[in-house]
Amino acid sequence: MAHNRCSGSLTSPRVDVLVDTGNTFLDHTVDGFLKIGAVAATRAAAEETFQCLGRGEFPKHKLEDTLKRMFREGACWGTVAGVYVGMERGIERIRGTRDWKSAMLSGALSGALISAATNNGRDKVVMHTITGGAIATAAEFLNCLT
Amino acid sequence: MAHNRCSGSLTSPRVDVLVDTGNTFLDHTVDGFLKIGAVAATRAAAEETFQCLGRGEFPKHKLEDTLKRMFREGACWGTVAGVYVGMERGIERIRGTRDWKSAMLSGALSGALISAATNNGRDKVVMHTITGGAIATAAEFLNCLT
Structure with a gap:
């Protein structure tokens, strides 16, 4: 007795961008x-x-x-x-080295830079610096956890 | 002639929490x-x-x-x-496997779950699902880049 079998696999298309400057x-x-x-x-x-x-x-x-x-x-x-x-x-x-301190510094500096570039006042720049550092630290911790 | 040399290193304290349930x-x-x-x-x-x-x-x-x-x-x-x-x-x-698709799914499901648990309407739950998926995907891409 012959058996007909069907097998297949589903893969999503892979798109990547190569940047080389x-x-x-x-x-x-x-x-x-x-x-x-x-x-x-x-x-x-x-x-x-x-x-x-x-x-x-x-x-x-x-x-x-x-x-x-x-x-x-x-x-x-x-x-x-x-x-x-x-x-x-x-x-x-x-x-x-790469650790949460590097991530925190990068997040804080990025927050400060972007905030200052968008003509925010001193208080807002400091708030964005703190928030940027916190988000980057949290992301680094999450990355280590998962 | 004798030379006096001073060397040192600065390290931050390491605090970690061990959870074992x-x-x-x-x-x-x-x-x-x-x-x-x-x-x-x-x-x-x-x-x-x-x-x-x-x-x-x-x-x-x-x-x-x-x-x-x-x-x-x-x-x-x-x-x-x-x-x-x-x-x-x-x-x-x-x-x-661990890739951006897992991150996107996790982010979307987390967004939907937390939004639904805080008694948001259907429209808001969908918006939070989309945003959760987007943030998690962006974080996974950033993690691969850095």
Whole structure:
């Protein structure tokens, strides 16, 4: 008696971006900008699509708004990630080790830099410095735990 | 001619918490809760201290408010981290691999669970699911980059 068998596997497509500017710091910064920017743009698109599905309509101006929001949020998240990645690489090279202290310093400096660059006052810059350091430390701890 | 030389090194104290409940998932969840909760409490304390320094006064009621805020934020960040760590461990064990897809799923499920538990409406739960997935994916990408 013959048996017919069917087997298969499902794999998701693999897409990667190779950045090579000849400078390691710049490569990682651009890589961070592109990858995290893409995540933020996808999030914005998913949220807007869900809202349209709820209303049951897809007006043309909504598509334009969605594209603008994807670009804006992608650029914002990407900039934060790019600055953080470049900063962490630099601090790790100076300190010669990778630990939560490097992550905290990088997060704090990135928070301060981005906050100062967006014309915030002294108090807000300090708050963003503290928050940046806390988020980066928490992310490093979580990374060690999982 | 004799030379006097002085050498030394500066190391920060190392504090770690060992959690052993006999269950690996529970150990990691409690560990995540404690570590991330401590980071959030430290951030709240740093922010409140900076505000008091700015005003130049440390009233007694402010100390109580600070302790309450440290407890509240520590519990909040700690819960999110604990749920996420437990979820990621479970999904990694089911899928048998650790990648951005596991992180995205864990982040999305954690976002949905915490949002639903805090009595949010359907729309908000979906938004928090999308945001949770996006943040976890971005963190995993950043982790691979740095």
